[in-house]
Amino acid sequence: MSVGPFVEVADRVFHARFPQWDVGVGLVLGRDGAVVIDTRASAVQGGEVVTAVRGQFPGTQVSHVVNTHVHFDHTFGNIAFARATVHAHEAAARSMEADAARIKGLFAADPGDGPELGYTASDVADVLATRLREPDCTFAASATIDLGDRAVTLLHTGRGHTDGDIAIQVPDADVVFLGDLVEQSAHPSLGLDCWPLEWPETLGSHLTWIGSDTVVVPGHGRPVDEAFVCRQRDELGALAGLLRERRLIGMSLADAQHEPDDRLPYPLEHLAAAVERVWAQLAPDATRIG
Numbered sequence: 585m586s587v588g589p590f591v592e593v594a595d596r597v598f599h600a601r602f603p604q605w606d607v608g609v610g611l612v613l614g615r616d617g618a619v620v621i622d623t624r625a626s627a628v629q630g631g632e633v634v635t636a637v638r639g640q641f642p643g644t645q646v647s648h649v650v651n652t653h654v655h656f657d658h659t660f661g662n663i664a665f666a667r668a669t670v671h672a673h674e675a676a677a678r679s680m681e682a683d684a685a686r687i688k689g690l691f692a693a694d695p696g697d698g699p700e701l702g703y704t705a706s707d708v709a710d711v712l713a714t715r716l717r718e719p720d721c722t723f724a725a726s727a728t729i730d731l732g733d734r735a736v737t738l739l740h741t742g743r744g745h746t747d748g749d750i751a752i753q754v755p756d757a758d759v760v761f762l763g764d765l766v767e768q769s770a771h772p773s774l775g776l777d778c779w780p781l782e783w784p785e786t787l788g789s790h791l792t793w794i795g796s797d798t799v800v801v802p803g804h805g806r807p808v809d810e811a812f813v814c815r816q817r818d819e820l821g822a823l824a825g826l827l828r829e830r831r832l833i834g835m836s837l838a839d840a841q842h843e844p845d846d847r848l849p850y851p852l853e854h855l856a857a858a859v860e861r862v863w864a865q866l867a868p869d870a871t872r873i874g
C-alpha cells in the first residue's frame with residue numbers, strides 16, 4: 585500500500601481526514617468492490633478523493649458511495665464518482681436539492697470563517713460551481729451493500745443532527761461510521777435542521793451495537809470509542825432536558841437563547857438554532873409539534 589491520506593482503522597476499513605471543514609471520508613474494501621463514505625464539499629474535493637483511492641489502492645473500483653447525511657461537506661463530492669451507486673437515507677435524498685441551494689446561497693452572500701474552518705476562497709468557489717449528484721438508492725430503515733466477502737449495513741434509527749442521519753456498519757471489522765451524529769474535533773453541530781429532543785435517543789439506539797472494542801468514526805475528527813459516544817449522548821440528553829424544561833416553564837425564545845446555566849454542555853453561542861428548533865418542535869403545553 586503506497587502512502588496517502590487513508591489510515592487503516594480496522595481490517596480493510598480506512599479513514600481519511602481533510603483540512604477543509606475537517607471532514608472525514610471512509611473507505612471499505614471488499615472482494616467485489618469498495619464503498620466510499622462521504623465525498624467532501626465539492627466536485628474538486630471529490631475528485632481528490634478519487635485520485636487518493638486510485639493512488640493508495642491501485643486497481644480498486646469504488647462501486648458504492650454512501651452519504652451519512654444531507655450536508656454539503658459530505659455530499660457535494662458525489663459528482664466525482666461517476667460509476668458508483670450513491671446511497672442515502674430517503675429523507676436526506678428528499679432535501680438534498682433544497683439544502684444545496686441553501687448552502688450555495690449562504691456562501692454566495694458570505695464566504696464565512698475560512699481560515700478557522702480550514703477552507704479558502706477557492707474552496708468556496710468550488711462549492712458554488714459544484715453540480716449536485718443526488719442519490720441513486722434510498723431506504724427508510726436499513727439497507728445492505730454486498731461486497732462479496734463482506735457486507736456493509738446502513739441503518740437509520742431516528743432523527744438527530746438532521747432528519748436523515750445514518751450509521752454505516754462494517755460488522756466483520758467492528759467499525760461504525762456515525763456521520764455528524766457524533767463529532768470529535770468540535771461540539772456536535774446543532775443547526776436549523778437538527779432535532780435536539782430526539783438526538784440522544786437516536787444515538788442511544790446506535791449504541792446497542794457499539795461495544796467496548798468497536799471503532800466509531802465521527803463525521804469530523806479522529807475515530808473514537810463507545811465511552812466517547814456515551815458521553816456525547818449524555819451531553820445531548822442533558823441539553824434536551826434543559827431546553828425542554830425552559831420551553832415548558834414558558835421562557836421566551838430570546839431568554840432561552842441567552843440565559844446561562846452551568847448544566848449546559850456546550851457554549852450558549854452555539855445553541856441559538858437548537859433553542860429555536862425546540863421552540864418549534866415543542867409547544868409550552870408539552871405537545872410535540874414536529
Ligand SMILES: [Zn+2]
Pocket residue numbers: 653655745764773
Ligand atoms: Zn452535518
